[in-house]
Amino acid sequence: MGLNATPSAERVHIGxxxxxxxxxxSLINALTGQDLAxxxxxxxxxxxxxSKAMELLPLxxxxxxxxxxxxxxxxxxxxxxxxxxxxxNKCDLAVVVVDAAExxxxxxxxLLARLTAKNIPHVVAxNKCDLLxxxxxxxxxxxxxxxxDGTGIYELKEKIAHLVPSGDSGRRIVADLIxxxxxxxxxxxxxxxxxxxxxxxxxxxxxxxxxEAGATSVVCRETELAETLAKLGQPPRMVITDSQAFxxxxxxxxxxxxxxxxxILFARYKGRLEQxxxxxxxxxxxxxxxxxxxxxxxxxxxxxxxxxxxKLPRWIEQYTGKKFDYHFTSGGAFPDDLSPYKLIIHCxxxxxxxxxxxxxxxxxEDCGIPMTNYGILISYIHGILAxxxxxxxxxx
Numbered sequence: 254m255g256l257n258a259t260p261s262a263e264r265v266h267i268g269x270x271x272x273x274x275x276x277x278x279s280l281i282n283a284l285t286g287q288d289l290a291x292x293x294x295x296x297x298x299x300x301x302x303x304s305k306a307m308e309l310l311p312l313x314x315x316x317x318x319x320x321x322x323x324x325x326x327x328x329x330x331x332x333x334x335x336x337x338x339x340x341x342n343k344c345d346l347a348v349v350v351v352d353a354a355e356x357x358x359x360x361x362x363x364l365l366a367r368l369t370a371k372n373i374p375h376v377v378a379x380n381k382c383d384l385l386x387x388x389x390x391x392x393x394x395x396x397x398x399x400x401x402d403g404t405g406i407y408e409l410k411e412k413i414a415h416l417v418p419s420g421d422s423g424r425r426i427v428a429d430l431i432x433x434x435x436x437x438x439x440x441x442x443x444x445x446x447x448x449x450x451x452x453x454x455x456x457x458x459x460x461x462x463x464x465e466a467g468a469t470s471v472v473c474r475e476t477e478l479a480e481t482l483a484k485l486g487q488p489p490r491m492v493i494t495d496s497q498a499f500x501x502x503x504x505x506x507x508x509x510x511x512x513x514x515x516x517i518l519f520a521r522y523k524g525r526l527e528q529x530x531x532x533x534x535x536x537x538x539x540x541x542x543x544x545x546x547x548x549x550x551x552x553x554x555x556x557x558x559x560x561x562x563x564k565l566p567r568w569i570e571q572y573t574g575k576k577f578d579y580h581f582t583s584g585g586a587f588p589d590d591l592s593p594y595k596l597i598i599h600c601x602x603x604x605x606x607x608x609x610x611x612x613x614x615x616x617x618e619d620c621g622i623p624m625t626n627y628g629i630l631i632s633y634i635h636g637i638l639a640x641x642x643x644x645x646x647x648x649x
Contacts, residue, residue, distance in 0.1 A: 259314040260454060261306050262606045265417055266316045268340045268373075270364055271350035273322030276380040279400035280350055281317050284410060285309060302340050312414040318344070323360050335589075341367065343585075343609035346374040346416045348409075353379040353397060374416040378409055424607070426462040426522050427493065430644060433467030435490035438482065440475050442498050454603045455515040459493060479505040491644055493518065496628035497560060500635045511644035512637075516628025519601035521645055523610040530642060530649070532623035533633045535596045541575045543595040548613075549583045550605040560627065565598060572634045587613055597624040 269277045285307055302320050309315045318340050321333035341347070347368050351357055357377070368375045376396060382388045383399040391397055391405070396412055398405035431437060441456055452460075456472075463470045468490070473481040475498040482489070488510050494502040496514040506512045520529045539545075547561050566579050582588065584604075591597070597617055602610045617624040632641040639649040 259306075260458070260603070261304075261316050262602075262604055263458075264306060264314045264316045264606075265312060265345045266318060266343050266606055266608070267309075267413065268318045268320060268344035268347045269350060270320055270323065270337065270340075270347055272324045272352070272355075272358075272360060275322070275350045275352045276400050277322075277350045278319055280348070280378060280380055280398070281305070281319055283398075283400040283403060283406050284413075285317065302336055309410065309413070311411065312417060323364060338367070339585075341371055341373060342612040343606055344373050345606070345608060346413065347376075348413065349375055349377045350380050351377055353382045353385055376409070376412050376416060424522055426459050426518050427491070428462045428466035428468075431463065431466050431468045431490050435466075435468040436485060436487070437463050437468055437470050438478070438485075438489045438492045439470055439472045440478055440492065440494035440498055440502050441472055442475050442495050455519055455601055456495075458603070459515060459518065475501050475505075478502060482506070482510075496631045497564065499628075499631050499637060499641070503635065503637045503640070508640075513641050513644045514628040514632065516601040516626055517632070517641055517645065519603060520626040520629060523602045523605065523607050524614045525611070526642070526645060526647060528614055528618060529599075529624065529626045529629050530638070530647065532596070532617075532625035533629050533638070535623035535625075536569070536573065536630065536633065539573060539575065539577065539595055542578060544578045544580060544593045545569070546580045546582065546588065546591070546594040546597045548581070548587060548597060549600045550602045550610075551584060551600070561600065565627070565630070568631065568634050587616075591617060591620040591622045594622055597622055598627065598630055599624060600627050 269281055271277050287307070302318055305317045305319075307315060307317060309317070320337035320340050323334055323337060325331070325333045349361060349364060349368075351361055365375065365377070377394055379395060379397045380400055382397040383402050383404055388397050391408065396405055396409045398409050400406070427437070439456065439459065441452060460470050460472075471481060471485070471489070475494070478492075482505070488507065491511045491513065492502065492506045494512070494514050496516045499514060503512060517526075520526050547565060549561050562581055566577070570576060580594070599613065614624060628641070629638065632638040642649065
């Protein structure tokens with residue numbers, strides 16, 4: 254995906270569910286007008302969830318997720334079904350594909366009940382209706398379609414578009430905390446872990462949000478922050494830093510200037526800031542040898558001084574004086590069983606959509622496992638958490 258494309262995490266996620274050979278992949282191709290999914294008469298062609306970022310008119314930028322069949326068999330089939338069910342955690346809406354000749358079965362009823370329980374808007378697509386002697390009329394919940402000849406595809410797309418909640422969600426990264434003509438200083442370290450020739454996604458999105466607020470962003474490295482602040486001639490409305498530079502940036506930012514980090518802003522933007530702040534306090538109750546899960550929403554090449562696998566463990570052990578058992582996950586992976594862990598530390602989740610991040614937070618809370626965020630933990634270790642969350646309206 255290019256820099257001009259809508260990030261996947263900001264797109265509507267549409268899950269396509271159903272039994273094997275119901276025509277899920279064919280329906281995706283018909284909806285998009287492209288041969289994106291592999292189609293075969295052999296049951297079980299789709300063996301893993303497959304995500305495709307695309308434009309789906311009249312909805313706009315979406316991620317379509319093709320899933321394995323719900324009736325897959327055997328031990329491997331059961332694992333595939335489990336993967337399909339996990340897709341729900343990131344779905345903004347769902348299309349349940351049913352072979353019109355077979356009709357809805359108990360498996361479909363269970364699936365629909367699960368979608369309803371998770372408050373996921375959904376529609377049933379009765380596929381292969383061209384093979385019926387007569388086609389029943391559509392209802393609010395059911396659309397009769399044919400991926401083969403295009404029957405009902407336009408109407409299904411219109412229905413999908415209307416399932417998405419209308420209006421502005423009101424979520425902002427930072428725009429609601431600043432005013433037009435404000436100066437906002439962004440501190441972006443350029444080290445071995447920084448991608449060549451570009452800014453990382455949270456930095457790009459924050460700059461865009463500042464522009465939409467009518468404010469001005471000033472970007473510098475942590476080594477030039479003091480000089481940059483002096484040259485501005487007036488205190489900025491806020492300083493936002495990469496969490497890894499919190500210690501030096503805090504020293505160079507006057508106390509009267511609000512200070513926070515990209516990661517903390519994203520903790521508010523993607524999930525539950527208060528829960529993440531409560532969770533960090535578990536750091537003081539950990540015992541020698543406890544298990545800690547460090548989870549990232551993206552998959553990237555690990556550098557020699559990687560923040561998740563190297564820096565965080567080092568800072569945690571320097572702060573606590575104890576050794577721990579670390580476990581790491583990345584991308585779409587998140588454990589089904591959280592019971593082994595005494596603390597979960599998550600990245601800012603710029604690559605995960607809001608629904609999936611809130612699922613992870615809610616699941617951890619249901620399991621009684623404290624969960625926090627990179628930026629919150631780093632500021633806590635350096636004794637500046639209260640200062641870092643104050644600009645977001647949270648007092649400790």
